[in-house]
Amino acid sequence: MNDHVEKMKLNTKKFASIGIMGLLGLVVIFGSVYTVEEGHIGIVKRFNEAKSQVNPGLHFKVPFVDSVESIEVRTRKNEEKMSSSTKEQMPVTVHVSVNWTVDKSSALDLFRQYGGLTQFEQRILDPRFRSATKDVIPRFEAEQLIQDRATSIQLIENNLIEEMKSFPVVVDNIQIENIILPPKYIQSIETKQTEKNLAAAEEHKLERQRLEALREVNTADAKAQGIVKVAEAEANAIRLKGEAEAAAIAAKAKALKDNPLIVTLTEAQNWNGQLPQTVLGESGMPILDLRNKQN
Template sequence: MDLSRSSKANEATSKANSFFKAGLAKKVIPGLILLVVIFNSYFIVVEGHVGVVKRFGEAKHQENPGLHLKIPFIETVEMIEVRTRKNAEKMASSTKEQMPVTVEVSVNWTVNKEAALDLFKRYGGLTQFEQRILDPRFRSATKDTIPQFEAEQLIQDRASAIQGIEHRLAAEMEGFPVIVDNIQIENIVLPQKYINSIEIKQTEKNLAAAEEHKLERQRLEALRAVNTADAKAKGILKVAEAEAQSILLKGKAEAEAIQAKAKALKENPLIVKFTEAQQWDGKLPTTMMGGQGVMPIMDLRQPSKD
């Protein structure tokens, strides 16, 4: 009797649990389905991208950054980056003199935002576009340009090589929905023998330049000495000319003075008497000399008291 009651109680409990689980499942499962539907009914496009909306795999339209709605389980979204991307390539080539060289080049490119849908339809996305279109053309443009430059020119004038690659790549990428720019030659690897020869050549060039500088300095010093001597000689000549001119002028002045004095004496003999009177010291002569008919010489000096 007790076993029968216990069995009935367990059966009732089992039925109650089953009923409870069934009721809970009926409530939870629709809620989960609703959440899944809600989460699949919208999408967010972040900045720097556009969203290509696909319906059963077919690209229908594109959306700009922001929150957008879509049909759950039917439409999916593919993100296309429209910011600048960088591709780098390391490739083997040769210079104009047939010297093997390895160059590392890079290129920046940007998808035209308005043409993102067209790019996805034609090429299936950015990765496929890079692998099928951009990278092969980039390698081709580089390998066509590098052999036009000698190794030394390639090292010293990378800008010309870069410009050549840009022109070729721009021509090959014309018509594609991307903008290609800012190509850079990141590194140039030449054979070690050539690098050693460049170092030797540069050393010899530096020595030659130093010797040329030394010779030029000696030439300037010699020229400076010549100029100094010439300046001194000119200075001495100027001094001599000035002294000669001074003597000439002085002699001329003295001659003119003598001529003027002679002329004055000639025109007025009294000037002689006047000059003698100016030069007389006021004493009479102590002796006189004479001949016949003249007074004898007389000593007019007073006798000494001794």
């Protein structure tokens, strides 16, 4: 009986040892395998000292000795809302954002120097971003800042790129998300814009009237020119007709002068066969009526 109990105790200890060893084996196996997500770089630390960086995928490490932290290398966005003043000393609140990316090949150096992205943002990126923005905003008047954001954005971006060129990151782009000005100034801008719109509308109306008047003048000029052309044509026709008639008379006179018999021929052609009924005496007596007198 005692032998049987002892045997059971030995078996129990044996199975327990096997179970513990199996469990340890599983822990070792799972502790030596890890993955890095896409868009991240894995920083392998040995006893908390950064040793190397690995790309996304499946990897192996020394259990209980190595640990892994990830650094995102996709585009990140930082936003800042800060108070400043315009060129004319008007208070303004600007909401700006910057998109930036960690240089993949320098992720290990960034981790060694700053301990991760959060520390880098708080200690390096954000202060320089605020400084670059506050350096640019006072160069612009409020109206110009609203109407020409692109110029101010470009200047902020240039400043920040210059500030960050010695760090293992890339500044992608900057945006001014919002500009908050005093309500009274906003109202004055709206009033000014309304006046500009009214002035532009009035100018358009005057230009339209000018064009209509010019069109009427051109139409009247065209009509007048048409009348002149018609009158000139009629005058030319009359002149040409008179010249033709004069030429005909002159030709006829010349013909009569050159050949007097034409007169006699013409009279003969036009004679109706009757003798003249009155003659003019040589003595200057009145014309005598030679017709037969009848009572």
